[in-house]
Amino acid sequence: MTEARQATVEEIPQNALEELTGLLPAGTWSTDPTARQEHGRDTWSLAVKGRPAGGQGETLPAGVVRPTTTEQVSDVLAWATRHEIPVVPYGAGSGVVGGAVPNRGGVSVDLGAFDRVEEVDEENLLVTVGAGVLGGDLEAALNERGFICGHYPQSLYISTVGGWVATRGSGTFSSRYGNIEDMVAGLEVVLPTGEVVRTKATPRSASGPDYKQLFVGSEGTLGVITRVTLRIWPQPEAQALRALSFPSFGAGLEAVRTVIQGGVRPGVVRLYDPEEGRPTLERFGHNTGRWLLVLAFDGSRRMVEFEEEVTVETCLRFGAVDLGREPAEHWEKNRFDASWLTGRVAMPGGIADAIEVAHVWGRLEETYDRMVEAVRPHMSEVFGHVSHVYPQGASLYVICRALEADDDAAERAYQDGWRAAMQACLETGATISHHHGIGLQRAPWMQAEHGTGLDALRRIKRALDPAGIMNPGKLGLDE
16 A cells, blocks of 8 residues: 555645644744745755756645744644645755655745754763754854764755754764764654654663654654754764775775774775776875775774774785875865765756665675666766775765756756666665665655565554655655
């Protein structure tokens, strides 16, 4: 069974609108055209180019609600359920797969007012924040008190904590500090019926399934996350950056696998193919035909020195050349720069994306080869790298860009490239997303990804959201 398709709501019926405005303080509800336009897209390449939800329909909300309390969110969701009005939670709009695109219209719930760092528990290494807190603001607040968040996506300064949780995100230092699901200690979530769920922030619990994880990666389809408690870390005493190069992908993978499975935990491990690594290698006068490995180590001074020494020694055994610190320092200075994508998408006929998947060590090289080969007939530039490493495997990025005659041709190239990439990914047994999520762009492949597991998710969706109002069309939960 699939969830019933939610009807598109381009205008709120008058009786429902009168009820909504009666529930909320003045100024909370807006139909301002600029606000609707801003909340009608995220950073998905097709949305940025103004393509109508990838051909899937209306992309503007009928209006925008800006609640300031959990109780107001509860009132809005209960109202939406009564009137069967679609609801799309909105953080900062930094998602890249259409997860915040209101393709069925309805109401956009903007969580920007939930922007307070509410409590820093220094003894227990916990921080409680509103879901609308920007990542850069959280990190600055923690740094002032001698702590770090440890979650550093490329979108750090333009993404919210609630968005991190909703998309099951990951950051560049995940190999050291974990992914967002490892950091979430507690949640406050408003269900579609208006009920509020609050979980305890304890080190661990065996009091049944950990249902807070049900909302991690739910992309707003099961409720609205309003408050998050995260695990935090003391600021590291030292950090070291290092770069090496390898003669082949296989040699680099084996070196990294040996390091990680041996118990060393660098903060950053990024292995670039010769095409993606070429600008950096060329900049510092190194052989541009090799695979570039960028490393970062965080922790106590003695631990950093030890882990760096062990890692470099291991890499040298697999044919690495030590490039010193400069290439890695260059990466660190530019790690939040996404102009390679935004600049191309802004061009007439331009399109670009980063398709991230994940697989076990023994299948990564094959997955890279097959995905790159599959995308190349459709996109003129295709390259990639490995990052976010684990004892069992790693994430693989396939970066693709094109410059076509016009935006129609760019969209065709983009969609053809995505279809080819997803098919190749699934054929190798890799997962179709490591951390960008599903949204609209990946939804067509969720059945192939999960099989009967998707039916189980749909049953959970129907139980929590009987009217089907929450972020319809996302996660492949309806057709």
